[in-house]
Amino acid sequence: MSPSYFNEMFDGDQVRPPYARLEDWTRQMPAELRQMKQAEAEVLFRRIGITFAVYGEGGDPDRLIPFDMFPRVFTQPEWRRLEKGIKQRARALNAFLLDVYGKGEIVRAGRVPARLVYHNEAYERAVAGFTPPRGVYSHIVGIDLVRTGPDDFFVLEDNCRTPSGVSYMLENREIMMRMFPDLFGENRIEPVDGYPELLRRTLSSVAPAKCDRDPTVVILTPGHFNSAYYEHSFLADMMGVELVEGADLFVEGGFVWMRTTEGPKKVDVIYRRLDDAFLDPLCFRPDSMLGVPGLMDVYRSGGVSICSAPGAGVADDKAIYTYVPEMVRFYLGEEPILQNVPTWQCGKAGDLSYVLDNLGELVVKEVHGSGGYGMLVGPRASSDQIALFRQKISQDPENYIAQPTLALSTTPTFVEEGIAPRHVDLRPYCLVGDTIELVPGGLTRVALTEGSLVVNSSQGGGVKDTWVLAE
Amino acid sequence: MILTVNHVTHYRYDAPMRSAVQSLRLFPTRFAGQRVLDWKVEIPGGTRGGAFRDGAGDRVEGWSVRGPVTALAVSVTGTVETEDTAGMLRGHRETVPPMVYLRDTPATEPDMAIRDLAAGAVAGASDDLDRAHRLASAVRAAVAYRPGVTHAHTSAAEALELREGVCQDHAQVLIAAARSLDLPARYVSGYLYAAEDGTPHEAAHAWAEIHVPDLGWIGFDAANGCCPNELYVRLGSGYDAADAAPIRGIALGAGRESLDVTVALEATQQ
Numbered sequence: 001m002s003p004s005y006f007n008e009m010f011d012g013d014q015v016r017p018p019y020a021r022l023e024d025w026t027r028q029m030p031a032e033l034r035q036m037k038q039a040e041a042e043v044l045f046r047r048i049g050i051t052f053a054v055y056g057e058g059g060d061p062d063r064l065i066p067f068d069m070f071p072r073v074f075t076q077p078e079w080r081r082l083e084k085g086i087k088q089r090a091r092a093l094n095a096f097l098l099d100v101y102g103k104g105e106i107v108r109a110g111r112v113p114a115r116l117v118y119h120n121e122a123y124e125r126a127v128a129g130f131t132p133p134r135g136v137y138s139h140i141v142g143i144d145l146v147r148t149g150p151d152d153f154f155v156l157e158d159n160c161r162t163p164s165g166v167s168y169m170l171e172n173r174e175i176m177m178r179m180f181p182d183l184f185g186e187n188r189i190e191p192v193d194g195y196p197e198l199l200r201r202t203l204s205s206v207a208p209a210k211c212d213r214d215p216t217v218v219i220l221t222p223g224h225f226n227s228a229y230y231e232h233s234f235l236a237d238m239m240g241v242e243l244v245e246g247a248d249l250f251v252e253g254g255f256v257w258m259r260t261t262e263g264p265k266k267v268d269v270i271y272r273r274l275d276d277a278f279l280d281p282l283c284f285r286p287d288s289m290l291g292v293p294g295l296m297d298v299y300r301s302g303g304v305s306i307c308s309a310p311g312a313g314v315a316d317d318k319a320i321y322t323y324v325p326e327m328v329r330f331y332l333g334e335e336p337i338l339q340n341v342p343t344w345q346c347g348k349a350g351d352l353s354y355v356l357d358n359l360g361e362l363v364v365k366e367v368h369g370s371g372g373y374g375m376l377v378g379p380r381a382s383s384d385q386i387a388l389f390r391q392k393i394s395q396d397p398e399n400y401i402a403q404p405t406l407a408l409s410t411t412p413t414f415v416e417e418g419i420a421p422r423h424v425d426l427r428p429y430c431l432v433g434d435t436i437e438l439v440p441g442g443l444t445r446v447a448l449t450e451g452s453l454v455v456n457s458s459q460g461g462g463v464k465d466t467w468v469l470a471e
Numbered sequence: 472m473i474l475t476v477n478h479v480t481h482y483r484y485d486a487p488m489r490s491a492v493q494s495l496r497l498f499p500t501r502f503a504g505q506r507v508l509d510w511k512v513e514i515p516g517g518t519r520g521g522a523f524r525d526g527a528g529d530r531v532e533g534w535s536v537r538g539p540v541t542a543l544a545v546s547v548t549g550t551v552e553t554e555d556t557a558g559m560l561r562g563h564r565e566t567v568p569p570m571v572y573l574r575d576t577p578a579t580e581p582d583m584a585i586r587d588l589a590a591g592a593v594a595g596a597s598d599d600l601d602r603a604h605r606l607a608s609a610v611r612a613a614v615a616y617r618p619g620v621t622h623a624h625t626s627a628a629e630a631l632e633l634r635e636g637v638c639q640d641h642a643q644v645l646i647a648a649a650r651s652l653d654l655p656a657r658y659v660s661g662y663l664y665a666a667e668d669g670t671p672h673e674a675a676h677a678w679a680e681i682h683v684p685d686l687g688w689i690g691f692d693a694a695n696g697c698c699p700n701e702l703y704v705r706l707g708s709g710y711d712a713a714d715a716a717p718i719r720g721i722a723l724g725a726g727r728e729s730l731d732v733t734v735a736l737e738a739t740q741q
Contacts, residue, residue, distance in 0.1 A: 101566075102566065103566075104568060107568075114570055118568050118571045118573075119570060119571070119573055119574065125526065125571050126526075127526070128526025128566050128567045128571070129525065129526030129565075129567070130523075130525075250492075250535070251520060251533065252520065252537075253520055253535075254533070255520075281721055282492065282494040283494065283719075286713070293492040293723075294493075294494060294533050294535060296494075297494050297520055297521045297523075297531060297532075297533030298520060298521045298533065300521065301520070301522055302521070302523075303520075303521050
């Protein structure tokens, strides 16, 4: 392993303080116990049925995502800085959305190119001029972070629509606590189990003005064939709200109603886990049977709230990403706490020639791609793959961005031979309603293959419990 | 001119439907060229839902009808005072930036023939207004008016290849051509009063608008070779015909739908 990677546990042969107790724990754990526990974890995950691909990357829905028992640990000061940065970014992204569907001041001021916003396929004309309750578009912001040094965190991408994976954050903790209760006695770890209640409060707080009672919240799922269905039903269960499909809802008289055994019940807030295009055949794709006909008319006349708000996707596009630090400065008058990864936009002539000359060192992504598909990792690519990307980029430069290959930090991970450093990233889930909330933790993804920098579950990635130590 | 509109859309189903939901954009646009004297949209037996004005300035109203539904009628009656604004959409309030209307849709995706038509038409043009006029003339020359050749889902490229079509096709070809030159363009639905000169057209009509800097949105009716004047009533707009449809609806159930539309416009003495 190259020494240039930041190891979150070891500074040379010194153990960094947050991991001190974990060192004892691993030293005292015999190999047989570890194997037994690992097998136990797998049984537990199978039993609860959490097998979906993280972040909707596709792949075999019945394949278990490997769980690594070695926790990833943050200190309180580290977390506080991250928390400030994440909340700042979530505020700026929402301010941007409210602006571009309103007056478009950031565009008029020349800080973000008009074309990037208005000629973006994620820009929804249907909601221009509409202000959602409390002006919030993205209620659950998943911000993917990587670390390259003790104080160096970079945002890899923003997810403003319906970021998935939070059920892993909760289940990973649950299973760790069940398997290693002593660990949680020895270490003072901030709890994450308040997330479902915080989510429910966040969703309730954005009920429409017409709602004059305790809001009825539902989760709208595309159905059990969806790869993240487990998470939809898990969250509904944890929040104590109904899990519904489009056919369970109908519109009448300017409101949305849910069919129940006791007759129709009015719905105030819909946490939807399906894309804009499928929400309402009368407004978006006319062939969609997954949504609710007439929903968008009710939404736009203030009869129901939809989370995330339709149109939120224009803020998390990879081409818009470059401008998020500018949004922080423009809307909040602050300097961004979290940095972006330097990004070259192949649509710009100067950037394009640099990218084509340096394909071997860069990571190239499709602007609208996700999940590690349609991606080139230059240093690990064959010359054929590089040639293919050179051709693809040249044909449609606007569709690609490139970034340097980041030296992702490593954390100790249980592997066949014992314990070895593996590269990780982090997705915390920031909740935006009448307040901005962040549970201390998130989902750590780990690249289980030695030397691999790709943490996507479709490419051999696993997950870890993520700890924030209390002071 | 004072125009009285009677527009009824009858849906019939050969088996009872569980329910029907509609989203209507059947309200005259508020702008300098027209003033509503009275206007009523009704679905007998239906329930009026949410109503609002969208970012493009169109008034939208949702309706629902409880099942069993075997027939339903959307009826529009009203009177509008119109004025010739030389096609300009003056005094219209909207928040959608014109650039949004550079987006192609499957129905307006330009093929080589449309690009060539556009490029050829504007060679030597002095400014965007001139370009827009030349494009409209070129589309009128390239696509002859002939009902029954094209259908609701005919794309701009297909219509140009056929060289025949109706107002929907003229509008979509013009939109595709304009966008291929980076001119924002959109589809407009409305009504056209049949003047006594016997020009052939339908009373339910459609045309295109092209955005010209400093002047704003300007209507071009390539089917009739003119800009909309006091004979036109503007209802709503969108990226293409499907997006701008005055009625978007769905009926749930196994029955097959048949449709019957009657539109009558009358001019009243000023």
